[in-house]
Amino acid sequence: MLFKKRNKLPEILPDHIAIIMDGNGRWAKKRGLPRTAGHSAGAKTFQNIARYCNKIGIKYLTVYAFSTENWKRPKDEVDAIMKLLHDYLVDSVNFKDENIKVKFLGDLTRLSDELNVLIADAENNSKDATGLNLNIALNYGGRDEIVNAVKKLAASGADLTALTEQELSDNLYTSGMPDPDLIIRPSGEYRLSNYLIWQSAYAEYWFTDTLWPDFSEKDINEAVISFASRDRRYGGTK
Ligand code: FPP
Numbered sequence: 001m002l003f004k005k006r007n008k009l010p011e012i013l014p015d016h017i018a019i020i021m022d023g024n025g026r027w028a029k030k031r032g033l034p035r036t037a038g039h040s041a042g043a044k045t046f047q048n049i050a051r052y053c054n055k056i057g058i059k060y061l062t063v064y065a066f067s068t069e070n071w072k073r074p075k076d077e078v079d080a081i082m083k084l085l086h087d088y089l090v091d092s093v094n095f096k097d098e099n100i101k102v103k104f105l106g107d108l109t110r111l112s113d114e115l116n117v118l119i120a121d122a123e124n125n126s127k128d129a130t131g132l133n134l135n136i137a138l139n140y141g142g143r144d145e146i147v148n149a150v151k152k153l154a155a156s157g158a159d160l161t162a163l164t165e166q167e168l169s170d171n172l173y174t175s176g177m178p179d180p181d182l183i184i185r186p187s188g189e190y191r192l193s194n195y196l197i198w199q200s201a202y203a204e205y206w207f208t209d210t211l212w213p214d215f216s217e218k219d220i221n222e223a224v225i226s227f228a229s230r231d232r233r234y235g236g237t238k
Helices: 024-030 035-056 075-098 113-125 142-155 165-169 217-228
Strands: 016-020 060-067 101-105 133-140 182-185 204-207
Touching (some): 016 217, 035 060, 035 217, 060 075, 182 217, 204 217
16 A cells, blocks of 8 residues: 555545544543533544644545434533534634635524524635535434435425435535545444434444544544555445
């Protein structure tokens, strides 16, 4: 395998990495801190990893920030995650300098008006960026996304008896984006948890026991090196 000399990265990088940012609660518990401290640390890791993916030339990074099921958590924890997103968005003037294009995936109607305005501003302010496409899945559920897409198609008068895979894909939140090549889940869990279930049909997976707040550039390097050694056949032969 060919490696770029400077940072030992393989020549073939995944176009699209998707990450389930898991383990914030356990990270905090280990330190005798409230779960919300784990999410704060996780939000910092998110920013570092997004910057690093941008730096090494990854085209798409999609992170799972809040699922349609996460509303079941205690209110103070939900509020703390929304506050972290709020603060990140307020800081989003920095997106321009970083050349990162941000987009939110999910049913945003359940979020506050204030958050919706900040999201629209952040997406708009970064729309011309040519670096990393950074997708933040928020109030996102894979099944919800598919049901939504079918409802949209039905409402538009499309003939659902003639529905194609492409048409369905075109109506998902990820419309126009490549499917994730590599899905990373830290914290020793081996589940997809309703994440990008349509788009992950041919994804490769990489797992680590590291908890998300401790996840680093080194983990991304290991994941992409592992990815480069995989033999992807998409159901065919070699
Ligand atoms: C899963 O870990 C993590 C979440 C449900 C929230 C992730 C949110 C962030 C990292 C902050 C998002 C902020 C921005 C700016 C994108 P867990 O709480 O389930 O951990 P556990 O399994 O150890 O309890």
